[in-house]
Amino acid sequence: MIITNLEKRIGDLTISIPELGLESGKIHGLLGGNGCGKSTLAKLLMGAMDLDAGQIDWEDCGPRDITLMAQRPYLLKRTVLENLTYPLDIRHIKPEEGEMEKWLTQAGLWEKRDQYAPGLSSGERQKLSFIRSLVFKPRFVIIDETLSNLDPESLVQFEDFIHHWQEKEHITWLIISHQLAQINDLCDQVHFMEKGRIIESGDTEQVIFNPRTETVSRYMQCQRV
Ligand SMILES: Nc1ncnc2c1ncn2[C@@H]1O[C@H](COP(=O)(O)OP(=O)(O)OP(=O)(O)O)[C@@H](O)[C@H]1O
Numbered sequence: 682m683i684i685t686n687l688e689k690r691i692g693d694l695t696i697s698i699p700e701l702g703l704e705s706g707k708i709h710g711l712l713g714g715n716g717c718g719k720s721t722l723a724k725l726l727m728g729a730m731d732l733d734a735g736q737i738d739w740e741d742c743g744p745r746d747i748t749l750m751a752q753r754p755y756l757l758k759r760t761v762l763e764n765l766t767y768p769l770d771i772r773h774i775k776p777e778e779g780e781m782e783k784w785l786t787q788a789g790l791w792e793k794r795d796q797y798a799p800g801l802s803s804g805e806r807q808k809l810s811f812i813r814s815l816v817f818k819p820r821f822v823i824i825d826e827t828l829s830n831l832d833p834e835s836l837v838q839f840e841d842f843i844h845h846w847q848e849k850e851h852i853t854w855l856i857i858s859h860q861l862a863q864i865n866d867l868c869d870q871v872h873f874m875e876k877g878r879i880i881e882s883g884d885t886e887q888v889i890f891n892p893r894t895e896t897v898s899r900y901m902q903c904q905r906v
Pocket residue numbers: 691692693694713714715716717718719720721722
């Protein structure tokens with residue numbers, strides 16, 4: 682995905698990105714303080730919000746191949762299983778035999794498949810939102826703080842799953858998180874945002890352990906990995 686001369690005014694903030702390339706098939710991390718524009722950028726990349734100026738070239742994938750796992754997952758007022766099959770239903774895709782059981786077992790939700798989804802705990806809702814976003818095999822996945830409510834065991838399980846899925850499907854990920862250790866474990870490249878601008882971009886190791894800018898250096902010092 683290539684972003685050129687992107688401009689978007691939102692409230693008091695202007696997102697302004699002259700150029701940013703997100704290499705296909707890699708896991709990217711997006712870091713930055715509260716309110717710097719990360720979630721807004723995610724919505725722009727997804728095509729869920731119009732740009733004021735500039736272009737996004739999605740290259741080999743169209744907006745329909747992109748999925749966003751939002752900070753606060755929206756679940757339909759239906760059962761767990763119906764929520765999971767929804768992305769397939771609207772695309773008229775018939776799930777393979779046993780596929781839904783496999784996804785729900787992966788998320789530890791198979792026993793709860795007939796339960797009313799909005800009644801799940803917040804961690805369970807995040808797990809359901811995670812698998813629901815992957816079920817139609819998107820090409821580009823954006824995770825916006827979606828894994829923040831998982832218990833440590835589930836978190837390791839989901840991080841392993843992301844690595845495994847990455848090797849299998851070669852899709853592109855953008856992970857927004859304030860948890861530096863998670864970004865360090867998962868990402869190939871990291872982009873750091875401040876006040877609507879990407880002020881540093883590079884290999885994870887370089888940005889986290891050898892940042893070029895004072896701002897990123899200060900941020901990293903506050904969050905020892
Ligand atoms: N619909 C909106 N109308 C007005 N202002 C908005 C709107 N959505 C977001 N903003 C403002 O834009 C700024 C960027 O918000 P955004 O959610 O993109 O930040 P963020 O970097 O994801 O923050 P956090 O790390 O706290 O989740 C914030 O100051 C927010 O108040």
